[in-house]
Amino acid sequence: MIPVEWSLALSAVLFTIGVVGVLVRRNALVIFMSIELMLNAANLAFVAFARQQNSLDGQIFVFFVMTVAAAEVAVGLAIIVNVFRLRETVFVDEINLLKG
Amino acid sequence: MAALMQNEVFQVALWAMVKVGIILGVMLGVVSYLIYAERKICGHIQARTGPNRVGPLGLLQPIADVGKLLFKEEFTPAGANKIIFHIAPILAVFPAIVTFSVIPMGPPPMFVVTDINVGLLLFLAMSSLGVYGITLGGWSSNNKYALLGGLRSSAQMISYELAMGLSTIPVLLRSGTLSLSGIVDSQGGAYQIGGTTLPLPNWGIFHWYLVLPFFIFLICSFAETNRAPFDLPEAEGELVAGFHTEYSSMKWALFFLGEYMNMIVICSIIVTLFLGGWHGPGPAILGIVWYLLKLFALLFFFIWVRWTYPRLRYDQLMGFGWKVLLPASIANVVIAAVWLYWRANA
Amino acid sequence: MVPYLFLGFAGLLIATALMVVLHKNPVTSALFLVLSFTSLAGIYLLLQAEFIGMVQIIVYAGAIMVLFLFVIMYLNLQHDVEKGAQIAVRRGIGWMVGALMLLFAGLIVRNGGFSPGPVQAVPPSLEGGNAQAIGRVLYSRFLFPFEITSILLLVAMVGAIVMIKGRPAADGAEGEKE
Known part of the structure; x- marks a missing residue:
């Protein structure tokens, strides 16, 4: 049996990669x-x-998480497509409508 | 060496390897002669003879075809995404091969590579991965016809996968297992209704609530394998050759191989789910013969349909999938569930 | 055998996840994500969650990532251009946060600070396999959340269709269609 620590360490690494991706990239x-x-x-x-x-x-x-993820992706991608139609970009730092 | 042979893990792995080798070899042969059969049958349907020059009755034609394909030029279009362009044909073949590992061709454990308890889910997973080869092949060739063909085929496969998945549920309700050999097992024995035995095999197709799922699954499998009347992705009149317009030589051959392997896989699944798998009269060792007979009959049916029906229009295809097949299969799930529950509790 | 397979899948998972974040071409990123989801499915199989492993491939690799690829192809995105001082600063901050998180997570895992509570002695009935066991729990104890998620899916479906369809144009004609 695989020790639970291994899986947890792997999970932590994966989560960190995700966080770095959100912080580093600008493509929505x-x-x-x-x-x-x-x-x-x-x-x-x-x-x-x-x-x-x-x-x-x-x-x-x-x-349940998978179900929610599927729902989230459907809505999120619809939002991204709509934003692209309005602003012709998917870069989050160029989508600054609220700044006026 | 002797100790290694005693090792249980090693033995399982060795036997699996042997079976995989046999399946791969046999499958390549079957695919090349399936193409020959397709051309021959198509010829006779259209009142001509089909290939008849190479060897007696044209039987050596597949070898000549493979030789021709091997010596053709490998061509990569300018502006193509090179890596994905090379990977896409592989992605088109591997899901079909993986699915073969769970298809029971005879009584387990001898005639199946691995009898896992989520076999049907593995088939669904692999058929959903089959979309990638075609989509990426179309996208990476940097050609608008190829892109359109790729997008069409992936939209079509995704749409029909839903109805296909739903139409397997009544089968699962009846057998109570996801394991493919378990499903075949549940179709053995004599057909009994209300205590009387009828002179019918106990196959899925002979139960009234599985008739509609059988036809839905059959129609969806035409769409899944991109064959007529659902071969929109390669509609020659509009899209040149669809997603493989830019492919040549062995890469094109891999797409072709993938298409025919998918056809064999999906026919095997139909045989397993609805036509009683290896069951048939005679001793158990004849199981593989029965399985192959049913498989070839279905393959013939696929070819027959391809050369007799015209192609659908794209909106008709989508409308049929979403507005007819999907509601029908959902309704059938409900009906089958109520019927089985009532019968179990009555 | 199993630990080696686990390590292999884990290595593949980390490598592909890194490529998702690092690669400049969104299509390649998406493909690496498919690969990492598939290797995660392999890890689920090793953790004796066959049903979840297969559903992982069907849902993530087969449905969600195809949707991503569709959108990327539809928007015709090319390589991302990432230059300038602002982006360099953000990149530095991002990697620093990542390193800190990894440090904390490593400390927690090493000290066993995740305290999972008492271990159940009796494993749940596995007769009929993992899928049947999950079904039994899902349709009894978790029936209500299950129904709620179906409503959530319906809401998301309607929302996505409404959003993507666009408003009808001023002259009453239908708006842009997909």
Whole structure:
């Protein structure tokens, strides 16, 4: 059996990569992908704990997280497409309508 | 060496390797003769003879074709995304090959590479990965016809995957397992209704609530394999050759191989889910013969349909998938669930 | 055998996730993300979550990432141009935050500070496989959240369609269509 620490360390690394992606990149789509990475890091931790605890609750939560992620992607991509139609860009630092 | 042979993990891996080797070899042969069969059948449907020059009855034609393809020029269009252009044909073939690892061609454990308990989900996962090869092939060739063909085919595959997935649910409700060999097992024995035994095999297709899913699955599989009447992605009249316009030589051959392998895979899944898999009269060792017979009959049906039906218009295709097949399959899930629940509790 | 497979998948996962963040071409990023989701599915299989592993491929690799690719191709995005002092500063901050987070996470994992509580002695019934066990829990204890997520999906679907369709033009004609 794989020690739970390994999975957790992997999950932490994955989450960090996601955070760095959100902070470093300016393409809204890549930022969105980094958010997906973070969600997956959380999923991995859920599954690892479910395995360690001999319980299925963690896996059920992953199931719900996936559902929410699918909904989020559909809406988020629709927003990005709309923004692109208005401003001809997907770079988050050029989308500054609120600055006036 | 002897200790290694005793090792259980090693034995399992060795046998799996042997089976994979056999399947790969046989499959390549079957695919090349399937193409020959397609050309021959198409010829006879159109009142001509088809290939008949190379060898007796043209039987050596596939070898000549492969030789021709091998010696053609590898061409990469200017402005293409080189890496993705090279990877796309591989992506078109590998999902089909992976799916073969779970298809039971006879009674397990002998005639199946690995009998996992989520076999059907693996098939659905791999068919959803099949979209990438075509989309990326179309996108990376830097050609607008190829791009349009790629987008069309991926939109079509995604749309029809939903109805396909939903039409498998009544089968699962009946068998109570996701394992493909478990599903085949549940179709064995005699057909019984209300205590009386009918002279029918107990296959899925003979249960009334599985008739509609069978036809929905069949229609969706035409769309999934991009074959007529759903071959919009390669509509010659509008899109040159669709997503593989810019491909030549062995890369084009890989796309072709992928298409025919997908056809074999999806026919095997239909046989497994609805036509009783390896079940048939005679001893169990004949199982693989029955499986192959059913498989080839279905493949013939696929070819027959391709050369007799005209192509749909794109909006008709999308409308049919979303407005007819999807609601029908959802309704069938509900009906089958209610019926099975009632029967179990009555 | 299993630990080696885990390490292999973990290495692939980290490498591809890094490529998602580092590569300048959005299409390549998306493809690396597909690869990393697939290797994550492999890790789920090793953690005995077959159902979740397969659903991971179907949902993430098969549906979500295809949607991403569609949008990238539809918007016809090329390589990102990232130059200038502002971006360099942001990049520095980003990597620094990342390093700090990794440090904290490493400390927590090393000190065992995640205290998962008592371990259940009896594993749940695995008769009929992981998928059936999940189904049994999902349709009994988690039935209400399950129904709620279906409503959430419906809302998201309607929202996405409404947003992408655009407003009808002034002369009453239908707006831009997809």
